[in-house]
Amino acid sequence: xxxxxxxxxxxxxxxxxxxxxxxxxxxxxxxxxxxxxxxxxxxxxxxxxxxxxxxxxxxxxxxxxxxxxxxxxxxxxxxxxxxxxxxxxxxxxxxxxxxxxxxxxxxxxxxxxxxxxxxxxxxxxxxxxxxxxxxxxxxxxxxxxxxxxxxxxxxxxxxxxxxxxxxxxxxxxxxxxxxxxxxxxxxxxxxxxxxxxxxxxxxxxxxxxxxxxxxxxxxxxxxxxxxxxxxxxxxxxxxxxxxxxxxxxxxxxxxxxxxxxxxxxxxxxxxxxxxxxxxxxxxxxxxxxxxxxxxxxxxxxxxxxxxxxxxxxxxxxxxxxxxxxxxxxxxxxxxxxxxxxxxxxxxxxxxxxxxxxxxxxxxxxxxxxxxxxxxxxxxxxxxxxxxxxxxxxxxxxxxxxxxxxxxxxxxxxxxxxxxxxxxxxxxxxxxxxxxxxxxxxxxxxxxxxxxxxxxxxxxxxxxxxxxxxxxxxxxxxxxxxxxxxxxxxxxxxxxxxxxxxxxxxxxxxxxxxxxxxxxxxxxxxxxxxxxxxxxxxxxxxxxxxxxxxxxxxxxxxxxxxxxxxxxxxxxxxxxxxxxxxxxxxxxxxxxxxxxxxxxxxxxxxxxxxxxxxxx
Amino acid sequence: xxxxxxxxxxxxxxxxxxxxxxxxxxxxxxxxxxxxxxxxxxxxxxxxxxxxxxxxxxxxxxxxxxxxxxxxxxxxxxxxxxxxxxxxxxxxxxxxxxxxxxxxxxxxxxxxxxxxxxxxxxxxxxxxxxxxxxxxxxxxxxxxxxxxxxxxxxxxxxxxxxxxxxxxxxxxxxxxxxxxxxxxxxxxxxxxxxxxxxxxxxxxxxxxxxxxxxxxxxxxxxxxxxxxxxxxxxxxxxxxxxxxxxxxxxxxxxxxxxxxxxxxxxxxxxxxxxxxxxxxxxxxxxxxxxxxxxxxxxxxxxxxxxxxxxxxxxxxxxxxxxxxxxxxxxxxxxxxxxxxxxxxxxxxxxxxxxxxxxxxxxxxxxxxxxxxxxxxx
Numbered sequence: 001x002x003x004x005x006x007x008x009x010x011x012x013x014x015x016x017x018x019x020x021x022x023x024x025x026x027x028x029x030x031x032x033x034x035x036x037x038x039x040x041x042x043x044x045x046x047x048x049x050x051x052x053x054x055x056x057x058x059x060x061x062x063x064x065x066x067x068x069x070x071x072x073x074x075x076x077x078x079x080x081x082x083x084x085x086x087x088x089x090x091x092x093x094x095x096x097x098x099x100x101x102x103x104x105x106x107x108x109x110x111x112x113x114x115x116x117x118x119x120x121x122x123x124x125x126x127x128x129x130x131x132x133x134x135x136x137x138x139x140x141x142x143x144x145x146x147x148x149x150x151x152x153x154x155x156x157x158x159x160x161x162x163x164x165x166x167x168x169x170x171x172x173x174x175x176x177x178x179x180x181x182x183x184x185x186x187x188x189x190x191x192x193x194x195x196x197x198x199x200x201x202x203x204x205x206x207x208x209x210x211x212x213x214x215x216x217x218x219x220x221x222x223x224x225x226x227x228x229x230x231x232x233x234x235x236x237x238x239x240x241x242x243x244x245x246x247x248x249x250x251x252x253x254x255x256x257x258x259x260x261x262x263x264x265x266x267x268x269x270x271x272x273x274x275x276x277x278x279x280x281x282x283x284x285x286x287x288x289x290x291x292x293x294x295x296x297x298x299x300x301x302x303x304x305x306x307x308x309x310x311x312x313x314x315x316x317x318x319x320x321x322x323x324x325x326x327x328x329x330x331x332x333x334x335x336x337x338x339x340x341x342x343x344x345x346x347x348x349x350x351x352x353x354x355x356x357x358x359x360x361x362x363x364x365x366x367x368x369x370x371x372x373x374x375x376x377x378x379x380x381x382x383x384x385x386x387x388x389x390x391x392x393x394x395x396x397x398x399x400x401x402x403x404x405x406x407x408x409x410x411x412x413x414x415x416x417x418x419x420x421x422x423x424x425x426x427x428x429x430x431x432x433x434x435x436x437x438x439x440x441x442x443x444x445x446x447x448x449x450x451x452x453x454x455x456x457x458x459x460x461x462x463x464x465x466x467x468x469x470x471x472x473x474x475x476x477x478x479x480x481x482x483x484x485x486x487x488x489x490x491x492x493x494x495x496x497x498x499x500x501x502x503x504x505x506x507x508x509x510x511x512x513x514x515x516x517x518x519x520x521x522x523x524x525x526x527x528x529x530x531x532x533x534x535x536x537x538x539x540x541x542x543x544x545x546x547x548x549x550x551x552x553x554x555x556x557x558x559x560x561x562x563x564x565x566x567x568x569x570x571x572x573x574x575x576x577x578x579x580x581x582x583x584x585x586x587x588x589x590x591x592x593x594x595x596x597x598x599x600x601x602x603x604x605x606x607x608x609x610x611x612x613x614x615x
Numbered sequence: 616x617x618x619x620x621x622x623x624x625x626x627x628x629x630x631x632x633x634x635x636x637x638x639x640x641x642x643x644x645x646x647x648x649x650x651x652x653x654x655x656x657x658x659x660x661x662x663x664x665x666x667x668x669x670x671x672x673x674x675x676x677x678x679x680x681x682x683x684x685x686x687x688x689x690x691x692x693x694x695x696x697x698x699x700x701x702x703x704x705x706x707x708x709x710x711x712x713x714x715x716x717x718x719x720x721x722x723x724x725x726x727x728x729x730x731x732x733x734x735x736x737x738x739x740x741x742x743x744x745x746x747x748x749x750x751x752x753x754x755x756x757x758x759x760x761x762x763x764x765x766x767x768x769x770x771x772x773x774x775x776x777x778x779x780x781x782x783x784x785x786x787x788x789x790x791x792x793x794x795x796x797x798x799x800x801x802x803x804x805x806x807x808x809x810x811x812x813x814x815x816x817x818x819x820x821x822x823x824x825x826x827x828x829x830x831x832x833x834x835x836x837x838x839x840x841x842x843x844x845x846x847x848x849x850x851x852x853x854x855x856x857x858x859x860x861x862x863x864x865x866x867x868x869x870x871x872x873x874x875x876x877x878x879x880x881x882x883x884x885x886x887x888x889x890x891x892x893x894x895x896x897x898x899x900x901x902x903x904x905x906x907x908x909x910x911x912x913x914x915x916x917x918x919x920x921x922x923x924x925x926x927x928x929x930x931x932x933x934x935x936x937x938x939x940x941x942x943x944x945x946x947x948x949x950x951x952x953x954x955x956x957x958x959x960x961x962x963x964x965x966x967x968x969x970x971x972x973x974x975x976x977x978x979x980x981x982x983x984x985x986x987x988x989x990x991x992x
Contacts, residue, residue: 017803018928022920025801025932029912029939033905036943039950043860044898051860055874092667378725 016109060486063224064198067217070244072177072207074253075281079168080177081208086164089136095122095156102154103135110143112136115299132160135295154275165295167202169253171288173262175316176251176280176418176480178206179291180434195219201295207247207480210417210514214484217244245486250279250479255609259284260458266588266597268568269317270303271463272605275574275583277601278467278476282605283460285317293590298371319421322456323587326543327384327594328572329405329451331469333392334377336404338508341396345377345511351387357394357442364390364446367544381515384526384542386450393449394421398440399535401448402428406560407463407475407502410457415477424461452546463585466572469579473502473510476530515541517577527599528606537577538606545587566590571598575606640689640985642918645977648911650964653678655892656963662870663884663891664965670884676966681974688978692986696979697751697926703740704748704771710737710776738779738787739972743979745775745791746937749798750929758925761802768799783828783971786944786956793940797933851887852951853881859893859950866897884965885958889949909944918984927983934976941973 007307037573042269044052072081081143089110096102103120106112120135133158141216144159149158165180167173180201183191189203196202198219203209220241252546259270259282272282289306293299298306308312315321337343353371354363368374380388393401406412410425411573427433427448429440457465460478519525526542545568569591574583584602591597636643657671664670714737714949749768753760760768772795780788800809822834858874870892874880884890893901915935922928938961945960947953959966961973 014803014925015928017759017924018801018932019920021801022916022932025797025936026916031938032939032943033909033950036905036946036950037902038899040901041854041860041895044893045862048863051857052863053863054857088979174953249778310664401778413946 001314005362019361026597041588053308053338065220065222065241066198066200067241068165068243068483069165069180069201069537070211070215070218070246072215072247072249074249074251074256075279075613076252076254078252078253078571079250080173080249081167082166083163084166085140085161086137087159087161088134089139089143089147090119090132090134090158091124091158092156092158092289097155098219102157106135106157110136111137111145112257120299127606136159138471144381151183162200169256170267170290170292171313172253172256173251174206174288174291175285175318176206176249176256176283177291178208178419179204180208181292181294182297204294205250205420206418208373209419210601211481213249214486215244215599218242218436224555228239234321240527243486245484246568247484247584249484250274250277250281250508251283252281252609254604254611256284258282259605260286260288263586263588266591267311267317267322268588269459269589270584270586270601270605271318272582272584272609273467273476273478275467275470275476276474277514278464278478279482280478280480281609282417283318285315285319285321287313289313290341303457315389316418316420318459319416319418319585320458321587322422322424323570324453324455324545325410325451325457325462325569326545326568327386327450327584328462328543328570329449329455330381330384330389331516331541332405332408332410332465333389333396333401333449334347334381334512334515335469335504335508336396337377337392338511339504340400340404340406343377343395345508348374348376349380349385349388349391349439350374351385351392353387355387355390355446357446358441362443364443377404378511378515378518379524381512381541381553382518382525384519384521387452389449390446393445394442396449398428398445401445402426407460408468409463409475410455412461412465414458414460415481417481421460422458424457425454426457450454451543459585460586461570462570463583466585467580467583468502469512470574470583473504513577516541516573527595529596530599530603534603536575537581538573538575538612539577539600539604540571540573540602542599543572544568544592544594545570566592569594569596569598571595571602572600573599573606575610581607620916630638637985639686639983641686642689642914642981642984644914645911645981648907648972649977650908652911652962655907657891658869659707659895659963660884660965661907662872662890664890666870670965674965674967678962681967684971685978685981689981689985691982693924693930693979693983696747696756696930696982700744700747700751703744706788707737707741707744708775708778709797710735710740711775713737713940715778715781732939735991736968738775738782738784738791740776740967741779742794742937743793743934743973743976746794746930747773747799747934749795750933752925753798753802754925754929760799762808765799765804765808768795771801772796775797783831784957786958787943789956790941790958794933794937797936798929801929801936803933809935811927818843818858830893831892851882851955855887855890855949858890862894862897862900864898866893866895866900869895886945886950886955886959888964889946889960892963893949894967905942905946907940912939916979918980921987922983923987930985931980934980938973954989 068083071079071083074080091099091102093099103112103117107117114134120133122286123134136143139159143237147154147157147159164550167177167179181204182200183202190195191202194318195216195218200218202217203212206525208215218241220239222233222235222238255272259272263270263284263286267286269286270282270284271280273280287309292303332546338345351366351372351374353366354368355366356363362387367384371387372383373387375383375388379385396404396463402411405426411424413421413423427444432438432444432454444453448455451457464476464478467478501515517537520527520534520538520540521531525531527540532540565588569586569588569593571586574580582605584596584605586602586605588597588601644854648808657675660674661667661671672780748771751762752768752771752780756764769940771794776788776792776795782788854874858872861867861874862872873895874889874890880887880890889901889904892904896903917932919928919935922931939962941958943960944953944956945964948955948958949960959969962970
């Protein structure tokens with residue numbers, strides 16, 4: 001032991017003490033083991049008869065009572081997510097004497113198909129032998145009756161009643177309400193088993209996911225008396241389950257329908273917000289999908305088809321579709337010019353149809369090749385003159401643009417109560433340095449000034465920015481949930497009241513809004529097409545986004561060459577302009593021109609909503 | 616060959632197989648005991664796990680992995696364990712701090728660190744690094760330890776234990792604390808001091824109660840009177856006792872346990888697996904299983920008393936004592952003489968984390984035994 005100070009150590013003494021302690025430890029262990037043995041003798045010999053009786057009569061079984069999931073309503077009380085009772089035929093493999101034979105007989109009795117048997121076998125592989133495994137999920141009444149007649153022939157097979165989530169509006173609400181699905185292995189790891197015992201479903205997307213904890217409710221327990229086979233005979237007592245809270249959404253299903261239909265064959269999105277409160281009235285993403293098959297597990301082939309569909313129906317464009325906002329940023333740019341750029345509304349810029357940076361040959365073109373001539377700020381918005389905004393962008397500089405538009409939510413999440421929202425992007429030199437490792441070029445400032453280049457926004461972000469503009473700067477956080485009502489008579493209101501505000505000079509605001517009214521109501525407006533028949537003022541702005549589709553692959557391009565060449569059509573609007581009740585953002589993918597394609601969709605939504613307010 | 620087993624002292628010649636195993640640093644009697652236990656575990660896990668082969672395969676894979684860890688540890692010379700003891704201890708404390716700050720929460724307890732591919736439970740590592748540290752510290756001074764050394768060791772024990780209790784994981788905190796305390800006990804700390812601490816501990820119980828989480832209080836209350844709440848918290852214990860008692864002397868037979876198979880018994884493949892065993896194999900089976908554990912412990916003690924320096928003695932002794940405490944706490948809980956704490960039955964309960972730690976501990980024992988210096992003939 002060269003590493004120990006030998007002089008201070010008495011090896012023999014240490015060893016003696018240690019051996020003493022080992023003897024003590026061994027004695028303690030022997031005593032403790034004897035204690036265990038005695039206790040076992042007490043339980044298994046002395047108490048054997050007592051416990052045997054208990055075991056034989058152990059007919060009392062605790063089974064969980066899953067709580068009914070909270071329902072989801074629209075703002076007028078229409079049911080968007082419902083629970084309907086459904087009867088399933090289930091087998092407990094351990095109690096079935098001859099499984100193959102039983103399956104054959106059941107096949108003849110209730111027309112089982114091979115897919116169902118294959119699925120049953122897959123589930124059986126995962127479940128424990130004494131766990132009930134569903135064979136047929138939705139049993140018809142006639143089949144149920146036929147089974148009950150022959151039930152004595154089928155030990156270990158039983159009919160169970162389960163509650164099944166359904167979405168009566170199907171694809172119309174899929175991207176807002178979302179859907180529930182079977183709890184996956186990885187989710188199971190994170191869940192509290194006592195809360196989820198007896199629950200087979202969990203919110204996978206949309207509101208169903210966001211509000212999972214309140215929708216779920218509290219599991220109860222039932223004390224069942226069972227016979228020797230473990231079949232329940234009667235209920236001895238129970239702790240009732242507490243149902244989940246009902247959610248009342250701010251969504252208006254009729255308006256949702258109108259927006260959905262108005263989009264027609266276009267892929268795209270419509271988002272409408274009540275500006276004052278941030279309540280989301282409509283949130284459409286098209287194409288959509290039917291969420292109902294997801295509840296009981298969607299067949300592989302059907303899911304693959306959805307996944308492979310080039311139009312990407314599972315993709316929520318309203319929150320996740322990041323498009324260049326194009327000219328729809330111009331009202332915000334104009335406000336930036338007035339508020340932080342010291343620009344006068346009367347200031348005029350000459351538009352020859354292109355713009356050149358000092359000392360550079362490259363021409364930045366206006367959408368109208370002949371030019372707009374001499375334009376002031378209002379006319380530049382009404383006519384969507386690009387050259388005016390190139391000039392304004394150069395004057396403001398990218399830093400100020402980034403800062404001011406950021407206040408309207410460009411490049412930031414809106415904070416909506418739905419899962420998976422994208423941030424979009426309003427670039428800055430710092431961002432470019434960090435993510436692209438490149439310097440900022442002045443030309444990119446010009447492009448950003450007309451909402452192209454790196455600029456990307458989701459339809460939800462644009463709707464929110466429009467709502468903030470309609471509010472004269474009061475910042476809101478969009479919410480699809482209005483309030484939740486639980487069985488404990490607890491009401492929880494949403495959304496939270498607005499907290500922040502952007503200070504905007506009323507005169508400046510008036511100028512921009514007047515220009516936006518002219519977009520619709522003046523003869524030179526880019527959306528004058530929707531003016532006829534309007535009984536109120538709409539303040540709007542058109543936009544076209546140069547093509548950039550939601551992550552498309554090669555095949556898509558080949559299949560849709562013609563359509564894919566078309567630009568995306570944008571329209572943002574709020575109305576009535578004097579007392580805004582609704583703010584809308586519409587994008588129609590490959591729609592071409594905002595004024596002729598997107599604006600009529602927005603008008604249909606606004607018309608319908610204002611009519612519903614004053615019938 | 617068997618005549619060479621269980622001796623205490625120095626052996627004059629070794630049969631060829633023993634020499635060969637000794638060179639691989641494998642201790643045959645200990646390995647044999649562990650394999651017997653694994654066999655019993657496979658038999659009962661098959662029944663408790665719902666007669667699923669994949670449960671057995673998964674557990675077998677874990678056992679294989681843990682065995683590799685054990686053999687690897689056995690190759691490391693004890694002086695290396697000693698050398699790295701403080702570093703490992705510090706690492707353990709750092710990782711526990713990390714868990715408290717950024718750990719992953721699951722079921723209300725924060726025990727894991729996410730390392731990308733694997734989730735790692737630092738408290739598991741402390742089960743080994745704790746006795747190593749205390750043995751390192753005490754072996755550096757003459758034994759029995761002076762009062763100030765006992766105090767310092769006490770602080771070294773308390774810090775990680777308190778951090779684990781804070782996660783909260785009372786079961787593991789207890790085991791880690793016991794591992795450290797076992798070293799102190801074996802080092803020869805005076806009986807008077809031990810007695811005094813026991814009295815103070817008893818006096819502090821009400822204070823501990825004050826700091827407990829509600830669910831922990833529930834468990835204590837339920838242990839004191841399980842029949843008070845048969846539907847809720849007392850359910851585990853009542854059903855477990857019925858399972859054990861109804862097994863009788865000979866048991867109901869393999870795969871015939873009604874308690875476990877009719878879903879009365881909760882957590883039957885993990886913490887309560889002993890109840891399944893007791894129901895199906897009866898008192899004789901239980902005594903047999905305890906016999907296997909005693910055989911392993913006996914071999915461990917043979918290794919302990921032959922260890923050649925204080926560090927090895929203290930560490931191997933503490934690991935052996937802790938192994939018994941695992942068994943005692945789990946079986947005691949299942950048969951209703953100890954409160955319910957989440958401690959698995961060593962090497963039998965389904966699950967992998969604790970198995971790796973346990974077998975690593977046996978690896979250390981094998982290392983200590985097979986790296987001894989033999990006196991020249």
